[in-house]
Amino acid sequence: MLRRRDLRGVQIDSSLVLPRAELDLDDATDVVRPVVEDVRLRGEVAALDYSERFDGVRPANLRVTAEQIAAAVAALTPEIRAALEEAIRRVRIVHSAQQRVDVTTEVVPGGTVMERWIPVSRVGLYVPGGRAVYPSSVIMNVVPAQIAGVGSIAVVSPPQKDHDGLPHPTILAACSLLGIDEVYAVGGAQAIALLAYGADLADGGRCVPVEMVTGPGNVYVTAAKRLLMGVVGIDSEAGPTEVAILADDTADAAMVAADLISQAEHDVLAAAVLVTTSEALADAVDAEVERQLATTKHVERIGEALAGRQSGIMLVDDIDAGLAVVDAYAAEHLEIHTRDAREVALRVRNAGAIFVGSYSPVSLGDYAAGSNHVLPTYGTARHSSGLSVQTFLRGIHIIEYDRDALAGIADHVVTLAHAEDLPGHGDAIRVRFDAAT
Numbered sequence: 001m002l003r004r005r006d007l008r009g010v011q012i013d014s015s016l017v018l019p020r021a022e023l024d025l026d027d028a029t030d031v032v033r034p035v036v037e038d039v040r041l042r043g044e045v046a047a048l049d050y051s052e053r054f055d056g057v058r059p060a061n062l063r064v065t066a067e068q069i070a071a072a073v074a075a076l077t078p079e080i081r082a083a084l085e086e087a088i089r090r091v092r093i094v095h096s097a098q099q100r101v102d103v104t105t106e107v108v109p110g111g112t113v114m115e116r117w118i119p120v121s122r123v124g125l126y127v128p129g130g131r132a133v134y135p136s137s138v139i140m141n142v143v144p145a146q147i148a149g150v151g152s153i154a155v156v157s158p159p160q161k162d163h164d165g166l167p168h169p170t171i172l173a174a175c176s177l178l179g180i181d182e183v184y185a186v187g188g189a190q191a192i193a194l195l196a197y198g199a200d201l202a203d204g205g206r207c208v209p210v211e212m213v214t215g216p217g218n219v220y221v222t223a224a225k226r227l228l229m230g231v232v233g234i235d236s237e238a239g240p241t242e243v244a245i246l247a248d249d250t251a252d253a254a255m256v257a258a259d260l261i262s263q264a265e266h267d268v269l270a271a272a273v274l275v276t277t278s279e280a281l282a283d284a285v286d287a288e289v290e291r292q293l294a295t296t297k298h299v300e301r302i303g304e305a306l307a308g309r310q311s312g313i314m315l316v317d318d319i320d321a322g323l324a325v326v327d328a329y330a331a332e333h334l335e336i337h338t339r340d341a342r343e344v345a346l347r348v349r350n351a352g353a354i355f356v357g358s359y360s361p362v363s364l365g366d367y368a369a370g371s372n373h374v375l376p377t378y379g380t381a382r383h384s385s386g387l388s389v390q391t392f393l394r395g396i397h398i399i400e401y402d403r404d405a406l407a408g409i410a411d412h413v414v415t416l417a418h419a420e421d422l423p424g425h426g427d428a429i430r431v432r433f434d435a436a437t
Helices: 025-042 042-054 064-074 077-098 135-148 171-179 188-197 219-229 253-264 277-292 301-308 318-327 343-345 361-369 401-420 423-434
Strands: 004-006 101-109 111-119 124-126 154-156 184-185 212-214 242-247 271-276 314-315 333-337 353-356 391-403
Touching: 025 042, 025 219, 042 188, 064 171, 077 135, 077 171, 077 343, 077 391, 101 401, 111 401, 124 135, 124 188, 135 333, 154 171, 154 188, 154 301, 171 242, 171 391, 188 212, 188 219, 242 253, 253 271, 253 277, 253 301, 253 333, 253 361, 271 277, 271 301, 271 318, 271 391, 277 301, 333 343, 333 361, 401 423
Parallel strands: 004 314, 124 154, 124 212, 154 184, 242 271, 242 333, 271 314, 333 353
Antiparallel strands: 101 111, 111 391
């Protein structure tokens, strides 16, 4: 089922390209452009029209009422409520440590630069609701925004035919547990457009435009985020989920196979890649995948993902070669199943998140490790980070020099201004001293 590629004896460097799922954002952007423009012009009515067209249901109201949110949390089973509350607690612990403090640096006597960290004022958080239900994504988006100090948070999630046009009740319940009361029953590109442009609502309220949109979604959500980047800030352009596992002959084949299957469960385009020094492990994982797949729920979806060009097994000579492969691949999720796993993990340069050893599976990070599961995909972990408190903060420099401090650097500033043929810049320095004389 898993394609196999033998990289033993091959010189591996950062130019190595491993197959990924085909994701045509240009075509998707052409599809969503008229949707986005229609929502900009017609607001709520257009958003409802597209929900009816794409989701097969037209919500009675775009905004979910406080009573509907309260009813969702009241209906939670004790087990699910406890699990959500514990996940929230752990994510808060980790993200609270990411808070930034203002720092003032004295460059020279009388000359300081302060860096202030100011939160985005209003954000829109997208929570998917297609093949699966993602209350965990509510937690991963809301908690860092709250810790950053974002004052206004709106959540959007697709309406569900089975729930009277509301987002899934577990998503609403997660919002309630986090104190979020502004939720809209809308998904897809129309949701991103609604957040970006805002709209007057039939109930007399208004969805105020946001300054930033975060959260994963399908290719059309991603295309809408790309299209509206600049109108709003975005966290990233999310692609299909992916896991890479670096393993040697000490790895447990059953665990490795289960972790590959767990990520393939998300989507037919999900990527599951094993990089190993052991041909025996590769054979054992193949057998385990076949065995476990026979009893799993979403067998067709998983089977298609595992058989796709984006998934496979890579055989390498040694751990050094394996590290070169996974760094070149820059996976969203990277598991390390080797001897001295922590030491190996600390040598990795490119990954969205790294899961160390046999008892740190990606599933833990998806829900309750305390880490964030909104991570860079499609190789963007080479230059981008996952969602964090920092995502919702802006660093602003505050420069304060007195006369003596400016005088001490004036000649250099004037020199550099003339070197760049911008004499007006130099004159803006000189005038302060000419006027004084």
